[in-house]
Each structure stands twice: as structure tokens, then as C-alpha cells.
Amino acid sequence: MNKHDVIIIGGGSAGLGVALSESNNIQKSNNVKNRKILLLEKEKLSSKTSNSSLRIIHGGLRYLQKMDILRVIESLKAQDELLKAYPEHIEKLNCIMPLKKFGLKSKYPMICASILYNMISLLITGKSNGAHVGKIKNHKNNIDIINNKEEYALFWNDALLKNPLNFAKDLKFELIKKGIEIKENQHVLSVKKENDEFIVTSLSEIGEKQEFKCNYVVNTTGPWYSKIEESHDIKSENDEFKWCKAFNIILNERATFSEAIGVFGEDNRAFFIVPRDGYIAVGTWYVPFNGSLEDITPTNDELQAFANSFNKVNLNLKINKNNIREIEAGILPMKGIGSAGPTLYGLEKISVKDNYIKVLSTKYTTFLAQGRKVSKFIK
Ligand SMILES: Cc1cc2nc3c(=O)[nH]c(=O)nc-3n(C[C@H](O)[C@H](O)[C@H](O)COP(=O)(O)OP(=O)(O)OC[C@H]3O[C@@H](n4cnc5c(N)ncnc54)[C@H](O)[C@@H]3O)c2cc1C
Structure with a gap:
């Protein structure tokens, strides 16, 4: 043996x-x-x-919302290491998130968050991330799926794995x-x-x-x-462990932009819209799971719930059953269920x-x- x-x-x-x-x-x-x-x-x-991932190599900006600085540091280190070690597979990804008029995701809190994030990035990677708040209409590229160009947005840099x-x-x-x-x-x-x-x-x-x-x-x-x-x-x-099914939808629409766009749906659910091989990937939707691992394909009801929530976002992009090109799903351990669906560890x-x-x-x-x-x- x-x-x-x-x-x-x-x-x-x-x-x-x-x-x-x-x-x-x-x-x-x-x-x-x-x-x-x-x-x-x-x-x-x-x-x-691993092949169902939305492929974003997150630098942890989102963890600032809970002031979880340790996770911000861990993510920035991980992202920096991957960008340096595997430049042929992991590339920079410009990101944009249209801001709300009020609350934590509005202009002034986000200006503070971007200053803090740039400082942490400078300490951890030796470079500022370049995160900043600005008007969408002043962005160098016109992103056609964003309706209201008068809005402010947060701009930052993340990374993308090209193909797992x-x-x-x-x-x-x-x-x-x-x-x-x-x-x-x-x-x-x-x-x-x-x-x-x-x-x-x-x-x-x-x-x-x-x-x-x-x-x-x-x-x-x-x-x-x-x-x-x-x-x-x-x-x-x-x-x-409790489990959740996580899935992304790849749409038949062609991506005419190279940025990832972050938006928030009802219940504060976050969506990212990411260019994928010329098309558009939207993710990630989470639902509790206790079924058989033999078949994890999202049900029609699960797809409909994802589409309903996403379609309420003010974007010139909608999900319907005729424009779904592909669905990718995986099962992840979950901590529990919050107001915005399953919460992950x-x-x-x-x-x-x-x-x-x-x-x-x-x-x-x-x-x-x-x-x-x-x-x-x-x-
Ligand atoms: C929809 C979705 C979107 C996501 N988006 C992101 C993202 O944008 N960024 C991010 O950082 N993370 C993301 N994640 C999370 C990330 O993809 C996972 O945490 C990670 O890929 C899990 O890797 P793993 O190796 O644990 O699991 P897996 O990739 O599933 O690996 C487990 C392996 O074990 C093998 N296996 C199972 N049973 C046996 C056996 N009996 N004998 C031998 N081999 C076996 C399987 O074939 C499989 O290859 C996402 C996850 C999902 C599902």
C-alpha cells in the first residue's frame, strides 16, 4: 500500500x-x-x-461598513499577493457603486470610507487603492446600463480571476x-x-x-x-453546519463596459454585475439549502426571486427567463439568516x-x- x-x-x-x-x-x-x-x-x-465563483478577488472594502479592519487587511493582503504572483490569471478590476441619497451608502460616509480604505491599502500594499467618490457622468467611460448619470458613485479597484x-x-x-x-x-x-x-x-x-x-x-x-x-x-x-445555495446568472446581453458595478436591491441585498467573456454575469444570490447535493440547480422560484429583487434596481438591465445564458451554483456553509437572506461565515x-x-x-x-x-x- x-x-x-x-x-x-x-x-x-x-x-x-x-x-x-x-x-x-x-x-x-x-x-x-x-x-x-x-x-x-x-x-x-x-x-x-470554485468554478462557480463570481471570480471577484475582493480587497475587503465592504468590511469597512462593520469596521472589521482585520478582514480588510486580510483581504487586501490576499488580493495583493495574488495580483503579484499570478498576473496572467488575476487582473485589476475597476469597480463602481452608485450611491444612495441618505444613509451609510451616501456621499459623505463613502468619502470617509474611501479615505480610510486608501490609507489601509497604502500601509498594507504600499499603494493607495485610488478609491474615491465622484459623479458618474465624470467617469472616463460611459456605462450604458446605469440610468442616472447625475448620481454620485464610489469608485475603487478590486481584482478579477479570469478563469478558475x-x-x-x-x-x-x-x-x-x-x-x-x-x-x-x-x-x-x-x-x-x-x-x-x-x-x-x-x-x-x-x-x-x-x-x-x-x-x-x-x-x-x-x-x-x-x-x-x-x-x-x-x-x-x-x-x-447549515448550508446555503449560492448562484450567479450569466446573461445573454453583451457587456459594453469593463468595470464591475455594485448595486443594492431590496432588503439591502448586494449584487455585482461583472463582465464575463464578453457577456454579463450577475451575482450572487443566496438561499438556504438542505436538499440533495446531486442536484443543486436553482429552481424556477429561486431564479424568479433573484430576478424580482434585481429588476427593482434602477439599471438599464433586467433579468428575464429569455435572457439567461447560464447559471452557476455552489453550496457554502452559512452562519444563519439575516434580513438580507443567508449570512456567510x-x-x-x-x-x-x-x-x-x-x-x-x-x-x-x-x-x-x-x-x-x-x-x-x-x-
Ligand atoms: C455562486 C458563488 C459565487 C462566489 N463568488 C465568489 C467571489 O466572487 N469571490 C470569492 O472570493 N469567493 C466567491 N465564492 C466562494 C468561493 O467560490 C468558495 O468559497 C470556494 O471556491 C470553495 O472552494 P472549495 O475548494 O472549498 O470547494 P470546491 O471548489 O467545491 O472544491 C471541493 C472539491 O472536492 C471534490 N470532492 C468532493 N468529494 C470528493 C471525494 N469524495 N473525493 C475526491 N474529491 C472530492 C469536488 O469535486 C471539488 O472539486 C462564491 C461561491 C459561489 C457558490
């Missing part, structure tokens, strides 16, 4: 983040030089939730070069603990069962995590039990830092 030091199960952004961190540890330290690390993925790398599947392909080459073994189309059936070791059983594409032994297991299979936990001693006490959930590490991610943006956090539990 093959023996590994670490087996990572799941090759979405969470699994890739752990693999990258571990690959850097192999390179860095002589005393762990011969560690064997294997990543097993049921399908293709990043083909599930292409990014994963390049990460795979990087990881293989650094000594990580990667097997795709390997469906892990079970993880068992026997004495001090784990036995991981998987099924290959051609129906061949394989067993692997290892000292550490990192389970990054997201909502599927409990399906592989065979023995009782690897389940953790607080395993009762601010940070990933990492649980550790006797060298069995489970990671539930809520953001693509922070996947590298998340991988490094996991590595701290691996000796």
Missing part, C-alpha cells in the same frame, strides 16, 4: 491552497524534504464550487514541479483511522479501487465532507482532530492564506 505523509482530498481552491503551502514547505525546509504529499480530486481540479479552470491547470503544473502528486478523477470513498494512520480508499475513473496510507488527512471537499468520514473518531463534535472553518483536518471555505480570495493556516497543523 502507498504511504504518504499528507493526503489532501478535494482539488478546489481550498485543496489547491493547502497543496501550494505544503509544496513551499517541501522546498523550504531540509528536514521535511522527503515528505510525500498527494492530492486526490473526484473530477477535474476546480470544477465544482485555466488557473487550476497552471497551478497543477506548478505543484507537480514542486513535488506534489496529483490524481484527478479519483473519487475518495472513505477515510478510516487505524492506530496512528489513516487509510484512504478511492475509486479511479476506470473503476479501480486503491488504498493509500498517510499520517495526515486534509479534507477540503466542501459540502461533501461528511460523505467520506467512515470511522466515528474523525468526526468532530460541531459538525452540524466571515472566515473559513478549520477543525482539527488527531491529524485529521477539515476545511470549509467561504471565499476564493483568501485561498493561499487559508492553505498556510492549515499547514501550521501539519508537522
Whole structure:
């Protein structure tokens, strides 16, 4: 039976983040030089939730609303690291959010927020973000879907992942070069603990069962995590997560702009409109989920609720059943339900039990830092 030091199960952004961190540890330290690390993925790398992301690599400006400065810092660091390390996959994204007349999202609070954000950005990345408030009509590009050009808007810079599947392909080459073994189309059936070791059983594409032994297991299979936990001693006490279905709609309309546009619907639900391969992606809508993972396609009612809320926003862009090109959905852990629908966890959930590490991610943006956090539990 093959023996590994670490087996990572799941090759979405969470699994890739752990693999990258571990690959850097192999390179860095002589005393762990011969560690064997294997990543097993049921399908293709990043083909599930990670491929349904709206692809915004958030710099955390939104967390200023709750004065969560630590999360702003964490997001700015994560964004800066990705922009520098993978410029061919992650590019700058100009963003614009039309402001309200009154309240926290109006002109003067947003001027204060942009000054603070620029200062934090300067401290963390060495550069001001360039966030500012101005009239929409004075913006260098005419964004045709915004109706009222007399309004003020907040302008800032974020980042966009061009294509999660292409990014994963390049990460795979990087990881293989650094000594990580990667097997795709390997469906892990079970993880068992026997004495001090784990036995991981998987099924290959051609129906061949394989067993692997290892000292550490990192389970990054997201909502599927409990399906592989065979023995009782690897389940953790607080395993009762609530879930939500998150989805984006890609419209048939051509994007005539290159910016992402942030707007707020009824109940203060936030929407982002993002150019996607020449078309327009709108997201993200969240609904509580307790159905079967076999079919997570949004129902007609769920699509209608998304459209109803979005269509009330003052934009020259509407969703109707005839202009939906594609829908992308994923299941994420949720904290609870607030007035604007499901609320997500601010940070990933990492649980550790006797060298069995489970990671539930809520953001693509922070996947590298998340991988490094996991590595701290691996000796
Ligand atoms: C609609 C939507 C929009 C989003 N937008 C953004 C955004 O704009 N910015 C952002 O930062 N984040 C965003 N997110 C969040 C982000 O996409 C996720 O947090 C992240 O991609 C989750 O990664 P993951 O690796 O945990 O999950 P996944 O990508 O689902 O990876 C889990 C992997 O495990 C594999 N697997 C499952 N069972 C097994 C098994 N038995 N054996 C082997 N492999 C198995 C699966 O095939 C899958 O590839 C969004 C999420 C959704 C759903």
C-alpha cells in the first residue's frame, strides 16, 4: 500500500491552497524534504464550487461598513499577493457603486470610507487603492446600463480571476514541479483511522479501487465532507453546519463596459454585475439549502426571486427567463439568516482532530492564506 505523509482530498481552491503551502514547505525546509504529499480530486481540479465563483478577488472594502479592519487587511493582503504572483490569471478590476441619497451608502460616509480604505491599502500594499467618490457622468467611460448619470458613485479597484479552470491547470503544473502528486478523477470513498494512520480508499475513473496510507488527512471537499468520514473518531463534535445555495446568472446581453458595478436591491441585498467573456454575469444570490447535493440547480422560484429583487434596481438591465445564458451554483456553509437572506461565515472553518483536518471555505480570495493556516497543523 502507498504511504504518504499528507493526503489532501478535494482539488478546489481550498485543496489547491493547502497543496501550494505544503509544496513551499517541501522546498523550504531540509528536514521535511522527503515528505510525500498527494492530492486526490473526484473530477477535474476546480470544477465544482470554485468554478462557480463570481471570480471577484475582493480587497475587503465592504468590511469597512462593520469596521472589521482585520478582514480588510486580510483581504487586501490576499488580493495583493495574488495580483503579484499570478498576473496572467488575476487582473485589476475597476469597480463602481452608485450611491444612495441618505444613509451609510451616501456621499459623505463613502468619502470617509474611501479615505480610510486608501490609507489601509497604502500601509498594507504600499499603494493607495485610488478609491474615491465622484459623479458618474465624470467617469472616463460611459456605462450604458446605469440610468442616472447625475448620481454620485464610489469608485475603487478590486481584482478579477479570469478563469478558475485555466488557473487550476497552471497551478497543477506548478505543484507537480514542486513535488506534489496529483490524481484527478479519483473519487475518495472513505477515510478510516487505524492506530496512528489513516487509510484512504478511492475509486479511479476506470473503476479501480486503491488504498493509500498517510499520517495526515486534509479534507477540503466542501459540502461533501461528511460523505467520506467512515470511522466515528474523525468526526468532530460541531459538525452540524447549515448550508446555503449560492448562484450567479450569466446573461445573454453583451457587456459594453469593463468595470464591475455594485448595486443594492431590496432588503439591502448586494449584487455585482461583472463582465464575463464578453457577456454579463450577475451575482450572487443566496438561499438556504438542505436538499440533495446531486442536484443543486436553482429552481424556477429561486431564479424568479433573484430576478424580482434585481429588476427593482434602477439599471438599464433586467433579468428575464429569455435572457439567461447560464447559471452557476455552489453550496457554502452559512452562519444563519439575516434580513438580507443567508449570512456567510466571515472566515473559513478549520477543525482539527488527531491529524485529521477539515476545511470549509467561504471565499476564493483568501485561498493561499487559508492553505498556510492549515499547514501550521501539519508537522
Ligand atoms: C455562486 C458563488 C459565487 C462566489 N463568488 C465568489 C467571489 O466572487 N469571490 C470569492 O472570493 N469567493 C466567491 N465564492 C466562494 C468561493 O467560490 C468558495 O468559497 C470556494 O471556491 C470553495 O472552494 P472549495 O475548494 O472549498 O470547494 P470546491 O471548489 O467545491 O472544491 C471541493 C472539491 O472536492 C471534490 N470532492 C468532493 N468529494 C470528493 C471525494 N469524495 N473525493 C475526491 N474529491 C472530492 C469536488 O469535486 C471539488 O472539486 C462564491 C461561491 C459561489 C457558490
